[in-house]
Amino acid sequence: MKKTIPLQKRGIPASRLVLGCMGFGGGWNRNPVTADDLKQAHAAVETALAAGITMFDHADIYAYGKAEQVFGQVLRERPGLREQMVLQSKCGIRFDEGTGRPARYDFSAEHILSSVDGILSRLGVESLDILLLHRPDPLMEPEEVADAFSKLKQAGKVKGFGVSNMSPAQIRFLQSHLDAPLLVNQLELNLAKLDWLEAGVLVNQQEGAEVSFPEGTIEFCWMEQIQIQAWSPLAKGVFTGREPENQPESVRLTAALVREMAERKGTAPEAIVLAWLMRHPAGIQPVLGTIRPERIQASAEALQVSLSREEWYSLYVSSRGRKMP
Template identity: 40%
Template sequence: MKNVTLGTTDLTVSQHILGLMRITELSASEIRTLVGDAQAEGITFFDHADIYGSSGSPEHVCESLFADALNYTSAEREQMILQTKCGIRPGYFDFSAEHILDSVNGSLKALKTDYLDLLLLHRPDALVEPDEVASAFDQLHSEGKVRHFGVSNHTPGQIELLKRSVRQPLVVNQLQLSITHAPSITSGLAMNMAHAEQSVDRHNGVLDYCRLNDITVQAWSPFQSGATGGVFIGDRENYAELNDILDELAASYGVTPTAIAAAWITRHPARIQVVLGTTKGSRLREAAAGSEIELTRPEWYRLLVAGGALLP
C-alpha cells in the first residue's frame, strides 16, 4: 500500500481509507475481521461520521460498533488514523459551535478515544457563521480533542469563507469521484466547448483549487456510476466498453477490474485518497491492489472516455 502526506500536515497515511458507513450489518467478529483485512493491506486510515448507522438509529452508532468490536489498547489506537465528520442533522445542516462541540464529544465517547486525528465538516451549511466554526475548532484543538481539520463536499468559495476565520489549516476535502462520475476533472477538459454539457463547471475548479492549496482530496463512492447509480464494475448493460477495458487492463496487470478502477483515481497527480466503503474483505483486497499500479496516460484516458467523458 502506497502512502501519501496528508495536506500540509506531517502525517503519512495510507492511500486507501476504510469507510465504516455500512458496518451496522456486521457482527462484532465480522467488524474485527474487516478491519484486520484492511490493516493487512496496509490501510491505517478509518473514516466515520456521527450520522453513520441504520435509518432512524441514533447518532454515533457505527463509531460505537467499531470501538466496541475492536476494544483497542492505547498503543493500538496510536497506530490508527481516525477521522469523523459532523454537520448533518435530520432535515438540515448545522455548523453551529454548539453542535460541532457536542458532536465531537459524542464521537470521542463512542470511539473510546481521547482525540480524533481529523474532523471534517460533512456537508456545506448555507447558514454557516465562520466565526462560530473557528471558535469550536480553537476549543477542540486547544483541548487536544482534534488534531487536524478539513471539510467534505465543499467548493473553493466555501473553503475560502471558512478560512477567513478558521486558524487551523483545512487539510482534506472529501468529494465524490469515480471513472464515471468525474465532473471535477472532465469539465476542465471541455473548456470552450459551449455545445457540450460537460463544459459546465459545477464544481468551481475544486480539484485544481485543492492541489494549489495542498488540500488532500478523498474520493468517496469510487466505484459508483453517478450520483444515484449503482456500481459500474460488471455493469455491461450501461458500461460495456468500460468493462471491456477494465477487464483488458486487469488481465495485463494481473489484478481485478476493481483494482484498475481504484488505480485510475490514484494515478491522478493530486495524490487522491480512495475511500472504500465495502464490508467484504475480498473487495477490499482487490481495491487495495490498485495502489501499486500506475496506469499509463493512454490507459488512463481510455478509461475516462469509456466512462462517458468527451475529449475535444
C-alpha cells in the same frame, strides 16, 4: 516514483487508501449492533491493516451512530490498535431525530462540540486525528466554527480539521476565519461521475454548461495542499462486477475494458478503477466503501498498479462515451 500525498507532506501518517466506515454497524436502522456486525467489523479492520490501510473515515450519522459504536468495540477489544490508525470523522448533518424538526445541516458551535463528544464516546478514543464538516451549511457563521475548532483543539479532542463537498469559494471563506489550514476536502469522484474532469476539459465549450462541479476545485485544493479524498471511489461497483441494470452502454463497455485491463495486468478490477483515480497527479485518496474482506484486498492491489497516460485516457474516454473534444 511514489507520490507523497498532501496529508503525508504535512506529517500525518495517512495511508494512500482510506477505509470508509459507512457500511459498519449493520446498516441504516435502529436495531442494536449484533455479534455478526462486530465480527464483520473485526474482519474488515484486520484486512485493511494487513493490506496497509491505516486511515479510517467515519461520520457521526453513519448507521445512526452504530458504525462508530461497533468500530469503538473493535478498538476496545484490541488495545494498541488505535495508535496504528489515523481516525477521521465528520459532523454537521442532522436527521429529523423523530422530533418533527426537519433533517438539516448544523454548523453551530453547540452542535459541532456535542457531536465530537458523541463521536469520541462511541469510538472510545480520546482524540480524533481529523474532523470534517460533512456538507456545506448555508447558515454557517464562520466565527462560530472557528471558535468550536479552537475549543476542540485546545481540549485535545481534535488534532486537525477539514471539509467535505465544498467548493474553492466556500473553503476560502471558511479558511479566512481559521488560524490553522484546512487539511481535507472529501468529494464524490470516480470513473462514473466525471464532472470533476469535465469541468476542466470543457472550458470554452457549450457542453461545459452542463457540468455540475465547481471549476478549479481540484487545482485549488492541490495548490493549497488540501488533501482531496474521493468518496464512492468504486462507483458502487458498476465497473467491477455489479449487475449493470439500466446502466448506459458506456458503463457496460467501460466495465468490459476494466475487466480486460485487470486480466492483462494480473490484478483485480477494483484495483484498476482505484488506480485510475490515484493516477491523477493531485494525489487523490480514495475512501473505499466496502467492508467485505475480499473486496478490501482486491482494492488494496491498486497500490501496485500503475497506469500509463494512454491507459488512463482509454478508461476516461470510454466512460465519457465520446471522444475528447
